[in-house]
Amino acid sequence: MVKICRSDDIPEGSLKKFTVGRTDIAVGRRNNTLFACSNWCPHKGASMHKGYYKDNNIVCYMHNYEFDVCTGRLTNMKSWKKSKTWVEQDPAWRASGDLVMYDVLDDGSWIHVLVPSSEGQG
Numbered sequence: 001m002v003k004i005c006r007s008d009d010i011p012e013g014s015l016k017k018f019t020v021g022r023t024d025i026a027v028g029r030r031n032n033t034l035f036a037c038s039n040w041c042p043h044k045g046a047s048m049h050k051g052y053y054k055d056n057n058i059v060c061y062m063h064n065y066e067f068d069v070c071t072g073r074l075t076n077m078k079s080w081k082k083s084k085t086w087v088e089q090d091p092a093w094r095a096s097g098d099l100v101m102y103d104v105l106d107d108g109s110w111i112h113v114l115v116p117s118s119e120g121q122g
């Protein structure tokens with residue numbers, strides 16, 4: 001695991017970007033759950049650390065897709081029905097996977113994350 005910051009740097013309700021190797025990650029704390037995820041939105045690649053929280057989800061600021069902070073699962077997609085632009089009505093364009101999550105540990109003083117070496121620690 002890699003030490004990324006002090007525990008106090010991630011207070012409740014925060015969401016911050018870090019770079020581990022060549023991988024950008026977002027680390028946050030929501031409802032007392034510490035989590036770490038890819039900073040790359042699985043929909044169209046927006047920066048997740050610019051998002052916000054809603055219930056137990058992190059919401060991507062770009063198109064408001066919602067991902068569970070515990071599992072990374074896509075839990076809510078914006079309704080595109082009122083959209084007037086063709087690209088937003090295309091099912092392939094709307095498709096998204098789940099958010100990639102990483103193991104994270106708060107030892108009481110420091111926060112550590114585990115990002116697979118294939119994703120750029122080397």
Ligand code: FES
Pocket residue numbers: 041042043044045046060061062063064065
């Ligand atoms: S890029 Fe994140 S919801 Fe579209």
